[in-house]
Structure formats: C-alpha cells, structure tokens
Amino acid sequence: MNETIVVTGGSSGIGYSLIKMLLSKGYRVINIDLKPSGIENITEFLGDISQYQFLKNAIKSIESDGYYVYGLVNNAGISQRSDFLYNLKEDDINKVIQVNLLGTIYLTSLILPLMLKNGKGSIVNVASVIGKVGAYNNEVYAASKSSLIGFTKSLAITYATKGIRANVILPGYVETPLIEKAAKSSPDESAFYKELASRHAMQRIARPEEIARVIEFLLSDDSSFITGSEIPVDGGYLAR
Numbered sequence: 001m002n003e004t005i006v007v008t009g010g011s012s013g014i015g016y017s018l019i020k021m022l023l024s025k026g027y028r029v030i031n032i033d034l035k036p037s038g039i040e041n042i043t044e045f046l047g048d049i050s051q052y053q054f055l056k057n058a059i060k061s062i063e064s065d066g067y068y069v070y071g072l073v074n075n076a077g078i079s080q081r082s083d084f085l086y087n088l089k090e091d092d093i094n095k096v097i098q099v100n101l102l103g104t105i106y107l108t109s110l111i112l113p114l115m116l117k118n119g120k121g122s123i124v125n126v127a128s129v130i131g132k133v134g135a136y137n138n139e140v141y142a143a144s145k146s147s148l149i150g151f152t153k154s155l156a157i158t159y160a161t162k163g164i165r166a167n168v169i170l171p172g173y174v175e176t177p178l179i180e181k182a183a184k185s186s187p188d189e190s191a192f193y194k195e196l197a198s199r200h201a202m203q204r205i206a207r208p209e210e211i212a213r214v215i216e217f218l219l220s221d222d223s224s225f226i227t228g229s230e231i232p233v234d235g236g237y238l239a240r
C-alpha cells in the first residue's frame with residue numbers, strides 16, 4: 001500500500017501517535033507542523049497551518065513529487081488561553097480561530113483537487129466534545145470546534161459521489177502536552193486531572209493511541225460506508 005496520508009500536528013500528542021500507527025500499517029505519511037516530529041521515514045513541512053501561502057507551497061511540492069494523496073487528517077489545534085472572554089485580546093481570539101478552523105479549511109481546500117484526481121479519499125477532522133456541548137470559559141475554542149462539524153458534514157455531502165468521505169471526531173480529554181500545559185498552569189495539578197477524569201463516564205481521560213486508532217479506522221476501507229458522521233471518542237463524556 002503506497003497511499004499517502006497528510007497529517008497536521010503530527011509532532012505531538014494524538015498526531016504523533018497516529019503517525020506511528022499509520023507507518024506500522026504501511027501508509028506513507030506527510031506531517032505538517034510547526035516543529036519536527038523526530039519520526040523517521042516521513043516527509044515534513046514545517047510551518048503554520050494558518051498561513052495560506054505556506055500551505056499552498058507545501059501542496060505544490062507534494063503534487064510535483066507525485067504522492068498519491070489519499071487521506072487528510074486535520075488534527076493540529078491549539079487551546080484557548082484560560083481566561084474570560086472579555087479578557088481575551090484580539091490576537092488570542094484570532095489565533096484559535098485561525099489555527100483550528102481556518103487552517104483546516106485552507107488545507108482541505110488545497111488538498112481536495114489531488115484527492116478528486118485520484119477519485120478516492122478520506123478526510124478526518126479532529127474537533128472535540130467541547131464543540132458539541134461547550135465548556136466553562138472555553139467559548140472561542142468551542143466555536144472553532146463546533147464549526148468543524150458543519151464544515152465536515154458539508155464536505156461529506158458535496159463529495160460523497162466523488163469517492164471522498166469526510167468525518168469528524170469528538171475526543172474527550174486526552175493525555176497530551178496540550179492538556180499537560182493546562183494542568184501545569186492550574187493551581188493544583190492533581191485536582192485538575194481528577195476533575196477532568198470525572199467528566200467522563202469511564203472516570204479517566206484517554207491515551208492518544210485510543211484516539212489515533214479511530215482516526216486510522218476512518219481513513220481505512222473498513223469504514224467505507226461512513227461519511228458525514230460526528231464520532232465521539234470520549235469515554236462516555238457525551239452520554240452523561
């Protein structure tokens with residue numbers, strides 16, 4: 001199998017775990033991230049996904065190198081600064097929307113022509129349970145993630161008959177540097193983790209590979225009749 005999967009944010013957390021998994025399944029992988037992953041045998045483009053021209057150049061190079069781009073995982077994301085909405089600066093607000101939402105839209109728009117040329121493809125967008133039910137003090141992040149749900153469903157409807165599927169996953173909390181950073185800035189780290197765990201029916205947060213496994217399934221032909229779905233991977237977070 002020489003299908004190529006483009007992953008954003010593959011240098012840490014969920015994306016890192018996903019790339020390892022994809023390599024073990026025989027896919028070729030391209031990682032787009034701000035920093036290198038340190039993973040061997042993949043191609044990397046280092047830069048900011050909210051910069052349209054950077055993405056345009058990356059896709060041009062991917063196309064001219066003749067990759068068979070089959071999958072796209074829009075995974076890179078940042079969390080909102082932990083403060084009340086009225087205290088956030090214009091830059092704080094813009095950054096979250098630019099990376100989480102616009103970065104995803106930009107890259108998808110640039111990769112779609114390659115997928116359409118192949119007549120087969122799978123797009124997986126990484127949202128969050130917070131995009132579905134909101135969370136305290138998390139308005140901008142929630143807005144960026146809930147927008148991904150509408151974006152994904154529209155992609156699915158538009159391209160279903162052209163061989164391209166699109167799904168969005170809603171992870172609960174996951175043990176990654178994104179959460180570690182939030183934990184470190186909280187007054188009591190262990191109370192922070194305990195409270196996060198308690199939001200899930202399973203009373204724990206996820207390991208990155210538990211999310212990566214579902215993404216890999218959605219990329220593969222095992223999910224050939226699944227498109228336009230929003231799939232919680234959340235230890236029962238949304239069931240409560």
Ligand SMILES: NC(=O)c1ccc[n+]([C@@H]2O[C@H](COP(=O)([O-])OP(=O)(O)OC[C@H]3O[C@@H](n4cnc5c(N)ncnc54)[C@H](O)[C@@H]3O)[C@@H](O)[C@H]2O)c1
Pocket residue numbers: 008009010011012013014015032033034035047048049050075076077078079099103126127128129170171172173174175176177178179
């Ligand atoms: N960790 C969680 O609890 C959790 C829960 C639900 C959803 N998510 C979502 O899962 C995705 C992955 O999160 P994670 O926890 O693995 O985060 P992480 O911080 O561990 O990794 C994110 C990666 O994205 C990269 N990145 C950030 N901004 C970028 C940009 N502008 N351009 C290119 N790369 C950029 C970072 O360098 C990093 O390698 C995010 O979209 C996040 O919102 C995470």
